[in-house]
Amino acid sequence: MELEAAMAVARRRSFRAASSDLGVSPTALSQTIAGLEARLGVRLFNRTTRSVSPTHAGEQFLAEIEPAVGVINHAMETVNNHRDRPAGILRINSSVGAARRILSPIILEFVRLYPEMQVDLVTEDRPIDIVAEGFDAGVRPGDAVPGDMIAVHLEPIQGSAVVGSPAYFEGKAAPETPQDLLRHTCIRARMPSGSMYRWEFEQDGRIITLDVPGRLTLDDASLTLEAALAGAGLAYLAEWWIGESVRDGKLRRVLDGFVPTSAGLCLYYPSRRFQSAGLRALISFIEEARRKRTSDHVASIRRRSR
Numbered sequence: 001m002e003l004e005a006a007m008a009v010a011r012r013r014s015f016r017a018a019s020s021d022l023g024v025s026p027t028a029l030s031q032t033i034a035g036l037e038a039r040l041g042v043r044l045f046n047r048t049t050r051s052v053s054p055t056h057a058g059e060q061f062l063a064e065i066e067p068a069v070g071v072i073n074h075a076m077e078t079v080n081n082h083r084d085r086p087a088g089i090l091r092i093n094s095s096v097g098a099a100r101r102i103l104s105p106i107i108l109e110f111v112r113l114y115p116e117m118q119v120d121l122v123t124e125d126r127p128i129d130i131v132a133e134g135f136d137a138g139v140r141p142g143d144a145v146p147g148d149m150i151a152v153h154l155e156p157i158q159g160s161a162v163v164g165s166p167a168y169f170e171g172k173a174a175p176e177t178p179q180d181l182l183r184h185t186c187i188r189a190r191m192p193s194g195s196m197y198r199w200e201f202e203q204d205g206r207i208i209t210l211d212v213p214g215r216l217t218l219d220d221a222s223l224t225l226e227a228a229l230a231g232a233g234l235a236y237l238a239e240w241w242i243g244e245s246v247r248d249g250k251l252r253r254v255l256d257g258f259v260p261t262s263a264g265l266c267l268y269y270p271s272r273r274f275q276s277a278g279l280r281a282l283i284s285f286i287e288e289a290r291r292k293r294t295s296d297h298v299a300s301i302r303r304r305s306r
Helices: 002-012 015-022 026-040 056-080 096-113 178-183 221-229 239-247 277-305
Strands: 045-047 052-054 088-094 117-123 137-141 149-153 160-164 187-189 199-203 206-210 216-218 235-238 252-254 265-270
Touching (some): 002 015, 002 056, 015 026, 088 096, 088 277, 096 117, 096 221, 096 265, 096 277, 160 239, 178 199, 178 206, 187 221, 216 221, 221 235, 239 252
Parallel strands (some): 088 137, 187 216
Antiparallel strands (some): 045 052, 137 265, 199 206
16 A cells, blocks of 8 residues: 555655545545655655655655556456456546546446446546556547557547527528638637637538637536527537537537538557456447447348338
């Protein structure tokens, strides 16, 4: 516990974040590290009110213990492979929007099927190195998965749409081409990197991007949806966010012939890392669910063709 605690603090550079990873309180973690430092007779971490970083002695110590801790964890996971059902913790990093999509159909069903497994789903929209941050896997759109990772598709493609509320369209002509948006009020989106998202369209066989005008800029899709429903402007959102609102007549789609599809969500994980029994079980669960969806889709087509 002490060694893993030291590695978690070094990885996260924060007692609070590391304590969350380990499932203990920040106070208990601080006491654990203090006890380890007292036994070793050296300070492993420099602590300030704003940051935590390894000392020179701490860096050397962590570099020495990391391979040994890895071997021990590997041995424990090897024993776990002989269990009838996998047990342990899976740490998954995901964007907020992706987490909303996978929670019910994947994560909740997985923990129901494997009651001895725990899933720690951490949401953040900034891109991270899941290995350096101590995650077993990540969830992102396929085109955002790093090239050195193995990806398991959760969906084939993802559609988007430009939408506005009936209140917004009162007294306004709906845009007929992407360029018409320059005369409309749009809800702009800020990317996790801080840059503005340029709305993407396919026109005359090529992809074009527009820095649309607008008085409101948001960095969260759920807030963008709320603003669009309130009539604040046109929004560019993934279809899964807007489906119910469009069906209920609360939002109206425009420019459908110009909005391209994009890569669907993927679960991804390191290609050169020992795969835990829990991660293998999750991958198998996803692949089996995908086969069932394909089989159900084929059966539905056959019924309609009769």
